[in-house]
Amino acid sequence: MKFHRQTRKRYYEDGFLGSCQASVIKIEADMIELDATVAFPEGGGQEADHGTITLDNGSVLRFIDARKMYGHSPGIDGFPDVQVGGVIWHKVHPDDVSLLNQVRIHDSVTVHIDVDRRAWLTLSHTASHILYVAVAAVRPDAVQATLGCHIRSDGARFDFGVNERFTPDQVSQIEAYANDLVLCDAAITMSAHPQEPDLRSWHCEQHRIACGGTHLDRTGPVGRLVVKRKSLGAGKERLSCSFPDAVVDTARFG
Ligand SMILES: [Zn+2]
Numbered sequence: 001m002k003f004h005r006q007t008r009k010r011y012y013e014d015g016f017l018g019s020c021q022a023s024v025i026k027i028e029a030d031m032i033e034l035d036a037t038v039a040f041p042e043g044g045g046q047e048a049d050h051g052t053i054t055l056d057n058g059s060v061l062r063f064i065d066a067r068k069m070y071g072h073s074p075g076i077d078g079f080p081d082v083q084v085g086g087v088i089w090h091k092v093h094p095d096d097v098s099l100l101n102q103v104r105i106h107d108s109v110t111v112h113i114d115v116d117r118r119a120w121l122t123l124s125h126t127a128s129h130i131l132y133v134a135v136a137a138v139r140p141d142a143v144q145a146t147l148g149c150h151i152r153s154d155g156a157r158f159d160f161g162v163n164e165r166f167t168p169d170q171v172s173q174i175e176a177y178a179n180d181l182v183l184c185d186a187a188i189t190m191s192a193h194p195q196e197p198d199l200r201s202w203h204c205e206q207h208r209i210a211c212g213g214t215h216l217d218r219t220g221p222v223g224r225l226v227v228k229r230k231s232l233g234a235g236k237e238r239l240s241c242s243f244p245d246a247v248v249d250t251a252r253f254g
Contacts, residue, residue: 003071003072003087005025006086006087007036007088008035009088009198010038011037011214012192012197012200014254015122015190015215016252016253016254017253017254018112018113019110019112019113020036020038021036022111023035023106023108024106024107024108024109025087025105027100027103028089029097030092030094030100031089031091031092032053032063032089032100033089033090034053037066037088037090037111038051038113039088039090040066040121041066041089042065042067044151044211044213045149045156045213046125046151046214047121048065048066049113049114049118049121050063050064050117051063051112053110054110055103055109056107056109057102059102061092063090064093067089067091068083068088069087070085070086070087071083071084071085074193074198074199076195079199082199085198090111115250116250117153119252121151121214122214122216122248123221123243124151124153124243125211125213125214126216126219127225129204129207129209129211130181130204130219130241131158131178131225131227132158133177133204133209134177134178134181135158135160135239136207137177138174139166142160142166143160145160145161146158146160146161155240155241155243157240159232159236159237159238160236160237160238160239161235161236163234165231168229171229175225179224182219182222182225183220186205186219187204187217188204188215188217188219189204189217190202190211191203198212202215221246221249222243223246223247224243224245225242226241227241
């Protein structure tokens with residue numbers, strides 16, 4: 001069932017928007033809901049943005065998490081486990097909770113995200129897909145058995161439910177495939193489902209991945225990818241990637 005409110009997701013309109021105006025919809029003990037936000041809420045493995053909310057009296061509240069609440073299942077094939085619609089809650093820093101009593105419903109505020117953190121998360125998320133298409137090329141069985149992923153600002157990892165280990169040779173092949181895709185500086189685009197704008201896909205060359213995260217528009221800035229394997233016990237393997245030569249462009253955020 002569709003929730004009766006929906007936050008306007010400005011990060012889908014422009015992935016390089018660093019701030020926006022918004023109006024206060026709801027205030028709870030330590031959270032604030034706005035009618036629009038640039039803050040990406042945790043989802044699809046990507047960590048949430050952090051940032052600030054500036055009140056019209058000049059007070060600044062820091063937020064340390066953003067969460068999507070009351071989404072609904074779209075019931076469209078090809079997008080498993082995705083919730084669309086819903087509202088986004090900004091969790092206020094414990095030291096700034098007392099400032100919430102200055103906030104009134106319908107107040108206009110400005111939301112800023114920490115663009116350095118977002119730039120790294122965007123780059124890391126892009127790197128994770130480059131790793132994933134490389135795994136698909138070398139070990140398609142592992143992609144079929146994906147258990148989850150986690151995208152931090154300094155690296156990303158996937159867990160796979162496979163009995164057959166990744167051999168050192170396969171890890172080298174995966175790393176080489178991924179680095180070829182980085183070196184050719186391939187274009188990346190995002191598309192939205194015609195019936196449901198929150199259902200988004202990542203495209204790079206012939207590859208498509210259903211994904212609602214934030215991404216670079218080229219592979220090149222990721223730089224050299226280093227891929228590592230770790231065993232998580234019987235039937236479980238982890239691949240992680242880091243990008244020691246990456247360069248982020250925070251100047252792109254308006
Ligand atoms: Zn993605």
